[in-house]
Amino acid sequence: MKKRELTIYQKSISKWGWLFLGPIMAAFAIGFLWPFLHGLYLAFCDFRLVSEAKFTGFSNFEKAFSDEGFRHSFLFTAIFTIVSMTLINVLSFMVAYYLAKEIKGTKLFRTVFFMPNLIGGIVLGYLWSMIFDGFLSMFDTSVLMDSRFGFWGLIIMLCWQQIGYMMIIYIAGFKTIDGSMLEAAKIDGANGRQTLFKVMIPNMIPAISICLFLALSNGFKLFDQNLALTAGLPITMSVDGSMVKDTEMMALNIYNTFYGQSSFGHGVAQAKAVIFFILVAALGIIQLKLTNRREKV
Amino acid sequence: MYHYKTKRIKTKRFVGSIFLCLVLGLLLAGCSMSSKGSVYWLNFKPESDETLHEVAEMYEKQTGVSVKVVTAASGTYAQMLNAELDKSHPPTIIVLGNNDLVSKWADCCIDLRGTAIEKELNTDSYNFYDNEGRLVSIGYCYECYGIIVNKDLIEGSGHSMDELVNFEGLKAVAEDIHTRAAELGFDAFSASDMDSSSSWRFTGHMANLEYYYEERDAGGWSECPSSLKGTYMENFKNLYDLCINNSTVRPETLATGGHDAENEFKTGKAAFFVNGSWEYDAVSKDVPSATMIPYYCGVEGEEKAGLNCGTENCWAIPSLCSEEDIQATMDFLVWCVTDPEASRKLVDTFGVMPYKNSAESRNGFLAAANKYIDNGCYIMDWATSYQPNVDNYRAGLVSALNEYNSDRSDSNWQKVKTAFVEGWASNYKEAHQ
Known part of the structure; x- marks a missing residue:
């Protein structure tokens, strides 16, 4: 069989491709792959400085699982994520539904709703703590006196920050719906609710899928806002003096474990981070699989 | 042919420029690794950053030795120290100013016994040793804290400074001023906010009165005790209650913070301000009569109490550094405490430096501390430096004090006691696993 002749562009790409791919691959390897693998190894080590780590097996994981504060932070984060994910998606979908229509002032409202997303988490945390x-x-x-205030404070703040971003994705989703389908539904006599649930939502599964994924991972990974708004306070103290920070989420718990003054915490924090990674990755994959299945239906 | 030549020229230029870069890089690297060594100070107090840079510049001009000063952002020193020590060129001066930090990093610091800088010291009171007796970190300044008093306001309210010699006297004066606040135009204590910018005045300073007296009963602590007895919790409560119940603001508003205690004192709205010697510059311009009194809390014999003196400002030199850098650092430190101009700058920033040849202190609060010593009073040393898992421990105290401030019931005080006493034991356990 005659070998297909390569064009001049293909030839140069095959010759010089590595030059363009090289830097980004190197950056990926240095900035992500190596720290990730090293971090994984450190979860099995006892260390004060990264360069002097000693392998200790699974003891860090045992300590992580037996830490009441970590277990509490997992529960708090899980509940927080479910509530925030639901609220953010429902509200942003509603806002997008109205703003996708070409009514007067739409562009202004879209900009206004999107703007909170441009403010950094720490600034947002301090801003909302003042409010x-x-x-x-x-x-x-x-807000530091009662864990309910802390919880709902975090929810309100995250909704305020993220609804605008999700709204943009939903508006893009609305725009992809074929106008003839909506017209056909109208001719067939479908009312607003039927059009929304039978035509619009099934056509927007890809947008819903990505928004759910983003809200889920953002909720789980929340750190800056948590640190600035409540820093984990208030604290429930048992009679033996052991304490659990009521509004401490998983990322903040890991941070506090690592930067507590005793060096024993470093390895345990690494182990917690690995558990955290597996959890977020697994949840993300499950959620994507579920919504992908809906996309194919 | 023409194309071929152009390509060759371009390749030559390309290779040539890479070679040039390499040569320049090597030259620069050579410069930075000069035989003089260099100094790298990892500073932990943002407020002294400017002075340290000025001093570093002066030293560089005089000697040609490079001095780099990097200041950790507020509250991030521990993580920065961790990251910097793992680098190929670690800091040559680090600050290890409490027992937790010393026990964590002692083995990677040089022993300062018999060194040139140790010979310049005029006291051993502010140094930290490890379990093997090695001098790990050496105090470069010390501070004092207590209750800052506006003498003019006290006298203006019809009282005298002579009344402020024990808790009964302090209580009588503070309560009288608070009762007549509307008539006098000022109150007794400035706000005791519990937000992060102010809570350390109570969890990191006032708490010391309990630790100090407990330590004194035990004949001194040589290392962090695994538990506390809480013998002097009632005394802590005495003074704490006096502060929050006779203040410019209601106790219920303290959790939120946002009050400006320093400004209340400076503008004559409050006669008492719980803080330390570092406030002298800020308050003495507006309140020239400002002085400092001890934490009077109702302990027997407290008429002989002095101010709380100590430091968390202690230099240590990591042994991970090269010989040249260690020598350069030692020379720099000696210069800092002996050069008249440099030590003047540093003393004006830090308050006082415990070295034979450093400049005289101009801090009025430290002068007050010395006056108490001269009058035969005991120094209340900083036992707070033993607080285990310090950030976590203090967070527990803040949370409990917030609850107590909002409802000053016995059950809420019990929570403060739990955070104070049992919280110590649980944090100790966590830190010493």
Whole structure:
């Protein structure tokens, strides 16, 4: 069989391709792959400095699982993620539904809703702590005084930050719906609710899928806002003095374990980070598989 | 042919420029690895960053030795220290100012006994030793804290400084001022906020009165005790209650923070301000009569109490550094405490430096501390430096104090006691696994 003649572009790509791929591959290997693998190894080590790690097997994982604060942070994070994911998606879908229509002022509203997403997490945390405390101080309390305030404070803040971003994805989803389908539904006499549930939502599964995934991973990985708004407070203290930070999420728990003053915490924090990674990755994969199945239906 | 030549020229240029870069790189690397060694100070106090840079520049100009000063952002020193020590060129000066840090890093620091900088010291009181007796870190300044008092306001309210010699006297004056606050135009204590910018005044300073007296009963602590007895919790409560109940703001509002205690004191809205010697520059311009009194809390014999003196400012030199860098660092440190101009700058920033040839202190609060010593009073040393898992331990205290501030019931005080006493034991256990 005659070998297909390569064009001049294909020839140069095959000759010089490595030059263009090389830097990004090197950056990926240095900035992600190596730290990731090294971090994985460190989860099985006892160390003070990364360069002097000693292999200790699974003891860090045992300590991580027996840490009541870590177990609590997992529960808190899971509940937080379910609530925030639901609220963010429902609200952003609603906003997108109205703003996808070409009504007056749409562009202004889209911009306004998107803007909170441009503010960094730490700034947002301090900003909202002032807003919440400004309000709660009228009742002689603070967002740090009650874990319910902390929980709902975090939910409100994350919704405010992320609804605009998800809205953009949903608007793009609405725009991809074929106009003739909507027209056909109208001719067939479908009412607004039927059009929404039978035509629009089934056509928007890819957008819903990506938004759910983003909200899920963002909820689980929340760190800056948690640190700035509550820093884990209030604290429940047992009679023996052991304490659990009521509004501490998993990422903050890992951070606090690592940067606690005793060096024993470093390996345990690494182990917690590995558990955290497996959890987020598994949840993400399950959720993607479920929504992919819906996409194919 | 023409194309071939152009390509060759371009290749030559390309190879040539890479070669040039390599040569320049090597030259620069050579410069930075000069035989003089270099100094790299990892500073932990953002407020002294500017002065340290000025001093570093002065030294570089005088000697040609490179001095790099890097300051960790507030509250991030521990993680920065961890990261920097693992680098190929680690800091040559680090700050190990509490027992936790010393026990964690002692084995990778040089023993400072018999070194040139140790010989310059005029006291051994602010140094940290490890379990083997090695001098790990050496105090470069010390501070004092207590209750800052506006003498003019005290006298203006019809009282005298002579009344402030024990808890009964302090209580009588503070309560009287608070009762007559509307008439006088000022209150007793400035706000005791529990947000992160202020809570350390209570969890990291006032808590010391309990530790100190407990330590004194035990004949001194040589290492962090695994538990506390809480013998002096009532005394801590005495003073804490006095602060929050006779203040410019209601205790219920303290968790939120946002009050400016320093400004309240400076503008004459409050007669007392719980803080330390580092506040002298900030308050003495507006309140020239400002002085400092001890934490009077109702302990027997407290008429002989002095101020809380100690430090968390201690230099250590990592042994991970090269011989040249260690020598350069030692020369730099000696220069810092002996050069008149440099030590003047540093003393004005830090308050006082415990070295034979350093500049005289101009800090009025430290002068007050010395006056107490001269009058035969005992120094309350900083036992807070033993707090185990310090950030975690203090977070527990803040949370409990927040609850107590909002409802000053016995059950809530019990929570403060639990965080104070049992919290110590559980954090100790966590830190010493």
